[in-house]
Amino acid sequence: MFFKMELVLVVLVLACLQSLVAPDAQGDALNALRNSLNASADQLSDWNPNQVSPCTWSKVICDNNNVISVSLSSMGLSGTLSPKIGLLRTLQSLSLQGNGITGEIPEEFGNLTSLTKLDLENNRLTGEIPVSLGRLTKLQFLILNQNNLTGAIPNSLADLPNLINIQLASNGLSGQIPNDLFHVSEYNFTGNHLNCGINFAHPCASDSGGSSHNPRIGTIVGIVAGILGLLLFGSLFLMLWKGRRRGYRREVFVDVAGEVDRRIAFGQLKRFAWRELQLATDNFSEKNVLGQGGFGKVYKGVLGDNTKVAVKRLTDYESPGGDAAFQREVEMISVAVHRNLLRLIGFCLTPTERLLVYPFMQNLSVAYRLRELKPGEPVLDWPTRKRVALGTARGLEYLHEHCNPKIIHRDVKAANVLLDEDFEAVVGDFGLAKLVDVRKTNVTTQVRGTMGHIAPEYLSTGKSSERTDVFGYGIMLLELVTGQRAIDFSRLEEEDDVLLLDHVKKLQREKKLDAIVDRNLNKNYDTQDVEMMIQVALLCTQGSPEERPAMSEVVRMLEGEGLAERWEEWQNVEVTRRQEYERLQKRFDWGEDSVNYQDAIELSGGR
Structure with missing residues (x-):
């Protein structure tokens, strides 16, 4: 009996130690990255190596004390990528684009099993694309454009089940592109020394037809591309028709006024069926109304699994403002993740309805x-x-x-x-x-x-x-x-x-x-x-x-x-403004400068 109690205590102590070590390991990994990137004293100055949890650091986003996003874009960083970054098993998004990072992409990046987005565009990375990236089964976006990467594209990337966007343009890659990568929604392999597929049947970029120095091959490519285009159009039409019947589609294409068309990948957002939200809100009963804003009402709802939600139903979807508001809100909420920002759970889009689904905030506003x-x-x-x-x-x-x-x-x-x-x-x-x-x-x-x-x-x-x-x-x-x-x-x-x-x-x-x-x-x-x-x-x-x-x-x-200094400065300015206002007020009250006063009256009249 005593031995069992000792064993239980040992297990509890180990569990406690593990919970204490995890945040520390995250901080160590991030500080190793900071040091390897040669960040200056002014850059990432709040990344304190003595702090257990990095969740209050700039450029870092956490969920339940787990690091889920690191964004160090366009900061003028140099140096190399630390292999220790592979310790961040909960990391979902890593953005390091627009710096001057050199060296190779560490094999340890393949340990980032929660990663959905990896953006290393516009750096000076060399070496080959690690085969280990093929282990990132949740990866949706792989952006490696404008580097100095060489070698072949690993076949392992073609096996990534959730990949929807791969950008490898303007590197020094060679060899044949894995054929299955052409099934990804968006891809770009231009600006390399690559064979764009068997018999050149595929264009190297998903938004252009590619090119060839051989006219005959160009004709063949044109014919094949035309046939593929018809097949693709037919497939998309069939998918959309089936998707409408099932109430589900993985992603949606939208037009943003004044900008080029952009694709919004909704990532972890759920596509709700209209009927599901209708049942959840008791047919959008007035007794479930939580509030009303400029674009519609918000209803309390309960999903089939007893999850409480708030459903925002946009009532002016037919107007340009209403439709644009829906598209804008979905895009922005899906990319803005912070503990003090409302998280978007999902959406519903039908020919006649636009709805957004949020967690229900039980203490309201x-x-x-x-x-x-x-x-x-x-x-x-x-x-x-x-x-x-x-x-x-x-x-x-x-x-x-x-x-x-x-x-x-x-x-x-x-x-x-x-x-x-x-x-x-x-x-x-x-x-x-x-x-x-x-x-x-x-x-x-x-x-x-x-x-x-x-x-x-x-x-x-x-x-x-x-x-x-x-x-x-x-x-x-x-x-x-x-x-x-x-x-x-x-x-x-x-x-x-x-x-x-x-x-x-x-x-x-x-x-x-x-x-x-x-x-x-x-x-x-x-x-x-x-x-x-x-x-x-x-x-x-x-x-x-x-x-x-x-x-x-x-x-x-x-x-x-810093409040005391700002407040003293404000008071001095405010006193001066107040004195000037009172001086002008007295002028008018005492009838000084009657000509100007009369002009002021005339100017204030109807015209």
Whole structure:
């Protein structure tokens, strides 16, 4: 009996040690990669080798303390790839494109058994493509364009069951392309010394017919390509017809206005049948409505396996805006993965319906918890509000600074910040989001958003940038502090400011902190915390977008770094502006410069 107890204790200790070692091993592997890539002191400076878990590091995304994504694109890195990267067995996406990496691709990359995307494009890699990559059975995207790779394409790549895109163009590869690779949806082998298939029956790129120096061969290729095209068209037609009947298709092709056609590979997203979601929501019953936005209603649903979901049903799918919103949201949510961003489970696309399926957030939205509580439901306490502020900031920081191209939300407000079972903030509703090319400072488009949350420059010019999100975030902070809406016309009865921002600014100048804070908190809050949050909110809502902090700065200020300096600077500017405003006000009140005053009256009249 004693021996058995000892054995149990040994097993438990080993299990504990294993759970402690796993995150440490991940950190070791990533630090080995950082060192091998010759990252400078300024690059990846927060990758702390003494930190057990790397899940808070920049460019790293985790799920349940497991590293699932590393993106070090276009950072000017050099050096080589560390074999230790093969220890990251949970890694799903590795993006190192656009650097100056040399050396060979380590055989250990074949140990990344969870990998779905490997992008090493536009580096200086040499040697052969490792045969071990054929062990990556979950791999969907293999992008090795524009390197100096040599040798033959391994036959093992042709056996990858989930591969949908292989790009090997502009290398020094030779030999014959494995015939089964031509069955991949997208491929490009141009710019090599390759035999493009048996009797040249296949073009080397899936989006062009290829070329040949022999006219006769060119004619043959043309005829064969034509026949293949007809067969392919017939096959696609048959697949789409069958797919519509079964309610399933692995991927969908979409047109994005103003851009070339792009293929959206939905990866792990599930394609739901219309009937499945109809049953889950009790035929989209009104009693299951969770909320309504600009593009449709959101319903609570329960799937056949008892999973609770939120189903967003787009009601204006026939309009260009509605259809484009669906395509845009599906694409962006599927590539933006962060603990503080709402994860998309799947979608449903029929000739008459567009639906998105999300996890159900049992604590609903921050707006609900602030203003729509039912009797008996607990008030959102102050520590939770602090966590919501920081979590939302981190989610927006990821959209702005870690997505390429960056993502602008354009409707940041308490109603679009959801709360999971642990009351952690999850930023949702990317239907109004806009992808922005990193080479541009802003984008002109139709103004979208919610009044009271929209930045002034966006209203006046239609130009949005990440700083418009910062403004909306600042208003959301004021919602958290006050519990009030961004616009409240009931304040007119008290001859007060309708806009929450103006209302808080006035009370802040008068040092009436108690009048600002939500009464539902019953004074259960930390005064310094409240002052800090108000200060951050006012910095975020400055009239000039250039003066607002970036979301990474906001995160640091909420964590206690750099706020005092920014706030002192803001106060000095604000005092000067206020004095100038009061001086001008007195001029008009006292009737000074009557000619100019009369001109002002005439200019303000109807014309």
